[in-house]
Amino acid sequence: MIEFKNVYKNYGQNRALKGISFKAESGDILGFLGPNGAGKSTALNILTGYLSATSGEAYVDGVSIFENPVEAKKNIGFLPELPPLYPDMKVGEYLGFVYDLKGCKLPKKQHIKEICEVVQISDVYGRLIKNLSKGYKQRVGIAQALIGNPKVLVFDEPTVGLDPKQIIEIRNLVKELGKEHTIIFSSHILPEIQQICSRVVVINEGVIVADESIESLAEAVEGPRRLIAKICGPEAEVLKILRALPAIKSADAIGKVDSDSISYLIESDERIDARKPLFAALAAKGYPLIGLEGVEMSLEDVFVRLTSKRDQRRRGR
Amino acid sequence: MFAIYKRELKGYFISPIGYLFTANFLAISGLLFSICTLQRQSQSSVGDYFEYLIYAFAVLLPLLTMKSLSEERKTKSEQLLMTSPVSVGGMVMGKYLAALTVFAAVLLCNSLNFLLLETYGDPNVALLASNLICLFFIGALFLAIGIFFSSLTEDPLVSAITSMDVIFVMLAVSFLSDISVKWLAKVVDWISILARYEPFTYGILDITSIIYYVSIAALFLFLTVRVYERRRWA
Numbered sequence: 023m024i025e026f027k028n029v030y031k032n033y034g035q036n037r038a039l040k041g042i043s044f045k046a047e048s049g050d051i052l053g054f055l056g057p058n059g060a061g062k063s064t065a066l067n068i069l070t071g072y073l074s075a076t077s078g079e080a081y082v083d084g085v086s087i088f089e090n091p092v093e094a095k096k097n098i099g100f101l102p103e104l105p106p107l108y109p110d111m112k113v114g115e116y117l118g119f120v121y122d123l124k125g126c127k128l129p130k131k132q133h134i135k136e137i138c139e140v141v142q143i144s145d146v147y148g149r150l151i152k153n154l155s156k157g158y159k160q161r162v163g164i165a166q167a168l169i170g171n172p173k174v175l176v177f178d179e180p181t182v183g184l185d186p187k188q189i190i191e192i193r194n195l196v197k198e199l200g201k202e203h204t205i206i207f208s209s210h211i212l213p214e215i216q217q218i219c220s221r222v223v224v225i226n227e228g229v230i231v232a233d234e235s236i237e238s239l240a241e242a243v244e245g246p247r248r249l250i251a252k253i254c255g256p257e258a259e260v261l262k263i264l265r266a267l268p269a270i271k272s273a274d275a276i277g278k279v280d281s282d283s284i285s286y287l288i289e290s291d292e293r294i295d296a297r298k299p300l301f302a303a304l305a306a307k308g309y310p311l312i313g314l315e316g317v318e319m320s321l322e323d324v325f326v327r328l329t330s331k332r333d334q335r336r337r338g339r
Numbered sequence: 340m341f342a343i344y345k346r347e348l349k350g351y352f353i354s355p356i357g358y359l360f361t362a363n364f365l366a367i368s369g370l371l372f373s374i375c376t377l378q379r380q381s382q383s384s385v386g387d388y389f390e391y392l393i394y395a396f397a398v399l400l401p402l403l404t405m406k407s408l409s410e411e412r413k414t415k416s417e418q419l420l421m422t423s424p425v426s427v428g429g430m431v432m433g434k435y436l437a438a439l440t441v442f443a444a445v446l447l448c449n450s451l452n453f454l455l456l457e458t459y460g461d462p463n464v465a466l467l468a469s470n471l472i473c474l475f476f477i478g479a480l481f482l483a484i485g486i487f488f489s490s491l492t493e494d495p496l497v498s499a500i501t502s503m504d505v506i507f508v509m510l511a512v513s514f515l516s517d518i519s520v521k522w523l524a525k526v527v528d529w530i531s532i533l534a535r536y537e538p539f540t541y542g543i544l545d546i547t548s549i550i551y552y553v554s555i556a557a558l559f560l561f562l563t564v565r566v567y568e569r570r571r572w573a
């Protein structure tokens with residue numbers, strides 16, 4: 023459905039994409055994961071025909087976006103990072119304009135009405151776009167991508183800047199749309215990709231670090247569980263108790279919380295939940311545990327793990 | 340292209356820009372008409388009116404095109420146009436033709452002034468018609484220049500001022516037409532808009548001048564498309 027072959031993109035002297043290749047099959051929800059500035063938006067802008075590549079090939083449903091852009095674009099609905107809206111238009115007018123722009127053949131009123139129902143914007147149909155909340159603007163942006171019922175939907179960080187309730191709504195909507203469309207969903211948030219996507223392409227500094235199923239990603243990111251515990255009591259004593267626990271692999275003090283309590287970074291094995299024995303041991307010695315939180319793996323950690331896992335696989339061949 | 344044309348045309352009258360342009364155009368043109376014809380009575384000169392109107396175009400028409408592409412770039416809404424199944428040429432032509440339609444409609448309204456001449460005098464209709472046709476093509480050229488500069492910047496004001504400067508230069512070079520340096524006189528003659536306007540002041544519909552205006556307008560529209568293509572590859 024979508025194919026990127028050895029695509030390079032230079033901005034002057036700066037090389038934004040360094041020969042990336044990936045595929046998305048029909049029905050995939052492909053996560054495009056990477057930190058800000060990794061090259062995600064550049065790749066998506068090339069895929070949708072907004073930018074040209076310095077070299078390489080890109081196909082949408084077998085049609086080259088470089089050789090036959092008008093035809094290839096007919097199969098793509100794109101929501102860029104900033105929704106491409108006209109604030110001075112009403113929602114209905116805007117969607118009508120996009121319908122005309124894409125040269126749709128479906129029955130106009132019915133098609134737009136159906137899309138408004140799917141993305142739940144029927145109640146703001148007659149309102150000016152500039153008066154809508156950010157969440158609604160994002161939904162209108164998704165609605166314009168859906169016009170013409172394209173086979174491929176490309177969403178570039180659609181949840182950025184939304185409040186938690188709106189984020190959940192947009193994620194659910196994308197999952198729902200994934201039942202009928204091939205979707206590329208870019209994000210720099212790992213749990214978001216894990217929640218929505220069936221496959222993931224991880225990109226960093228213009229290079230694809232991993233191209234995995236979501237299960238493989240989960241496997242790769244599973245490692246030692248890390249906790250930050252805030253404990254009252256003398257540092258040496260507390261460390262002695264922590265290090266004596268079989269469930270704990272390592273424990274280190276990382277800073278003072280206040281005059282009588284200290285923060286500790288605790289690592290345990292991936293399959294062991296150290297929280298219960300930790301609590302019991304501290305309670306038995308009379309050192310109060312005043313705070314305990316899990317530490318999520320950073321994207322950098324994920325990249326390191328994925329690359330080392332890839333290298334291990336190569337060595338095994 | 341038609342969808343972009345329709346939206347753009349509507350856009351002129353959703354925002355105040357279309358109304359302001361129409362009001363200012365008709366006010367300035369009415370004033371010039373009054374000064375050059377009605378107030379001069381027997382000394383009245385329609386030729387002067389048309390020539391002054393060309394200078395007024397140099398200020399007014401860039402105001403019509405200043406937001407055409409710069410605003411799209413600023414708000415990133417151009418991403419919708421560039422990723423939809425419309426060619427860059429279609430996008431540029433849609434924008435251009437919308438501005439041209441507004442200009443043509445206002446120019447036509449403005450022609451109602453000539454009914455006054457018809458009522459109180461005996462004007463040369465052929466002369467008026469040829470001048471009007473020429474003004475339309477000069478306006479079409481100025482709009483193409485405006486569209487081009489609108490594609491180069493995100494700031495509508497920069498786009499308007501640059502377009503005005505370039506148009507003024509193209510008008511002002513006609514003052515150098517008597518220069519003794521032959522090759523320079525030739526260059527001046529080549530880029531002078533007013534030199535090609537002269538036949539129309541005698542009531543002659545000069546096709547070569549029209550072709551010149553259309554060609555230069557087409558050149559600027561082509562350059563606009565190239566600006567987009569180049570940015571895509573940059």
